[in-house]
Amino acid sequence: MPASPQCLSGFVVGHAGLYQALAMFAVAYFIIGMTVLSVCAIATNGALDAGGAYYMISRALGPEFGGSIGIMFFLANVCGSALYVLGLVEAVVDSFGIPPGQKVGTGVHILPQSYWYELLYGTVLLALCLLVCLVGASIYAKATFLIFLIVVGVLGTILVSFFATRPLGVPIHLPYINGSETDNGSFTGFSLTTLRNNLGGGYGVDYTTGQMMSFSSVFAVMFNGCTGIMAGSNMSGDLKRPSYSIPRGTISAVLFTYLVYNLLAFLMCATCDRTLLQKDYGFLRDISIFPPLVTVGIYAATLSAAMSNLIGASRILYALARDDLFGRALALAKKTSASGNPVMAVILSWLVVQLVLFSGKLNTIAGVVTTFFLLVYATVNLACLALEWASAPNFRPTFRYFTWHTCLLGIAGCCVMMFLISPVSASASLGFLLILLLALHYLSPSSTWGYISQALIFHQVRKYLLMLDVRKDHVKFWRPQMLLMVQNPRGSSRLIDFVNDLKKSGLYVLGHVELQDLDTLPSDPLQPQQDSWLSLVDKLNVKAFVSLTLAPSVRHGVRQLLFTSGLGEWCLGWAR
Numbered sequence: 001m002p003a004s005p006q007c008l009s010g011f012v013v014g015h016a017g018l019y020q021a022l023a024m025f026a027v028a029y030f031i032i033g034m035t036v037l038s039v040c041a042i043a044t045n046g047a048l049d050a051g052g053a054y055y056m057i058s059r060a061l062g063p064e065f066g067g068s069i070g071i072m073f074f075l076a077n078v079c080g081s082a083l084y085v086l087g088l089v090e091a092v093v094d095s096f097g098i099p100p101g102q103k104v105g106t107g108v109h110i111l112p113q114s115y116w117y118e119l120l121y122g123t124v125l126l127a128l129c130l131l132v133c134l135v136g137a138s139i140y141a142k143a144t145f146l147i148f149l150i151v152v153g154v155l156g157t158i159l160v161s162f163f164a165t166r167p168l169g170v171p172i173h174l175p176y177i178n179g180s181e182t183d184n185g186s187f188t189g190f191s192l193t194t195l196r197n198n199l200g201g202g203y204g205v206d207y208t209t210g211q212m213m214s215f216s217s218v219f220a221v222m223f224n225g226c227t228g229i230m231a232g233s234n235m236s237g238d239l240k241r242p243s244y245s246i247p248r249g250t251i252s253a254v255l256f257t258y259l260v261y262n263l264l265a266f267l268m269c270a271t272c273d274r275t276l277l278q279k280d281y282g283f284l285r286d287i288s289i290f291p292p293l294v295t296v297g298i299y300a301a302t303l304s305a306a307m308s309n310l311i312g313a314s315r316i317l318y319a320l321a322r323d324d325l326f327g328r329a330l331a332l333a334k335k336t337s338a339s340g341n342p343v344m345a346v347i348l349s350w351l352v353v354q355l356v357l358f359s360g361k362l363n364t365i366a367g368v369v370t371t372f373f374l375l376v377y378a379t380v381n382l383a384c385l386a387l388e389w390a391s392a393p394n395f396r397p398t399f400r401y402f403t404w405h406t407c408l409l410g411i412a413g414c415c416v417m418m419f420l421i422s423p424v425s426a427s428a429s430l431g432f433l434l435i436l437l438l439a440l441h442y443l444s445p446s447s448t449w450g451y452i453s454q455a456l457i458f459h460q461v462r463k464y465l466l467m468l469d470v471r472k473d474h475v476k477f478w479r480p481q482m483l484l485m486v487q488n489p490r491g492s493s494r495l496i497d498f499v500n501d502l503k504k505s506g507l508y509v510l511g512h513v514e515l516q517d518l519d520t521l522p523s524d525p526l527q528p529q530q531d532s533w534l535s536l537v538d539k540l541n542v543k544a545f546v547s548l549t550l551a552p553s554v555r556h557g558v559r560q561l562l563f564t565s566g567l568g569e570w571c572l573g574w575a576r
Contacts, residue, residue, distance in 0.1 A: 008225045009264040010284070014277030015213045017201040018269040022262060028223050029258045031417060034410030035377040036254055037402040038384035039233055040247035045387075045397040048242045052233040053380050054316050058323065060383035060452050067325040068436030069379050072429070073230075074316045076372035078349060080227075081129070081309035082356040083369065088302040089121045094282070095295060122357045129307040130350045133314060136341045140311055147304040154297025155260065161288045162267045165189070170286045172279045185276025187287045198269035204278050220370065220421040227373040229254060231308045247399050313349040318342035325440060367422035371429045374414045374421075381410035383452075390455035480506035481568025483547075483561060487512070489536050495573055500542040508544040509565050510537070513557030518550050526550055 013021045042056045058066020097113045170185045188194045203213045232249045239245045285291045321333035335344040385407035387395040418426035484499045486492045526548045533546040551557030
């Protein structure tokens, strides 16, 4: 697997060819684009607090979905940070490590190689990321901007190198378990013959893993390099104007990376033979007019990705802790510095990443990390779709370039991609999501965020009520409409059950008259009683509505209930 985004285009076109590579980029960015539209819509719909995608999902779909997706998104960012740190360690060791079989380094190859040494290198790099994140979002923004300038400079030199470098042969050393193999690749310069040879697919063995590549495996690796679209929204709590910054920043980043990937793919196919593309993912250093700058760019881009995942994980953890969905388990993550930086969440996230680094190799969970990200993206699309279908008055995003069709396409694309990348990982991720959903449903405290399901139900009920036409009523389809007057619910449970059996899928209303005068009361006494009556209906397991009224006499109260309940059967208890 290529260690950095700069190597990604060469890996893809080397195995898939130009035509299939362009198709892969188009499909991947189509899915990403649909998700970005949903993110922009939710981000521009009023205030957006800390937590990014977690905040969007939890406030739209409720605490169960929000909490479970939040945990999965946190784990995805943690493992993603560890993946990038280990990728950077591999790149550093590849450039400066002592070759296998030698005890003493020569030249720049001075770093010893072993599990513990590589763990030490990863710990040092992760500590650097921790230091930046502990200082705060401002220094993080400055660091990432500096890295962005470095990467842009590297891309500029790479583009110039394709035109300025003369044709040359590149010796390739392929490390394997039982020795090494040497081959030669060619940088031909712009050649129509080279371009024709690279148009079609030519899947071979990935020299870093020894596995045979296919369309799905190459596509999975390529898509894994495009899962950073939530980096900006994760910082929603630190942005001054998230509704302004998130749409513009995210869309600009997606368009920029899409154009760069396609441009690099074309230039590589027109100048490099298949051997060079397949067997040396770091060949850009060999053809660059200034090779050290390419190395610095690879290190900077990978370090930026690791830092972005670490600070994103800390913001998600802080938002989860502040919402108290997991009680005291995350209470420590609530603590912030004087400037508002969630330092304990950063330290806890760093600790989890450090624990993951002990595994050394994360190829076994790379598929799970990608499916976690895709599951989060699918749920963001689902949240936007639910808000759009519910037609809630409070959903009025200023970003209007989305419809429910784009949300559906985003959901379908993410789900298909999950199972295309790894059916086992996708099934395991869905099972883990289901377990978290059930745990939060039964164990977490009730929230006051509101449930989108109620808005959807109201929208559908209103639509079907408007479709009812009294002029089309017929005696064949008559249904009873029962109004049962209940004075004391404790002694009327049998009567309530009896009338419930009589109604036979008709309308059933429990009526109660409270004998008081509203003019003499400080507040309406019926509102607190409403919840108690609804709890009674749930406990008795009857399908009934509750109608309460306030009147000076029973006669006036019954008359009001008859008027509000409509024409039907009126039931009274038999006095003993």
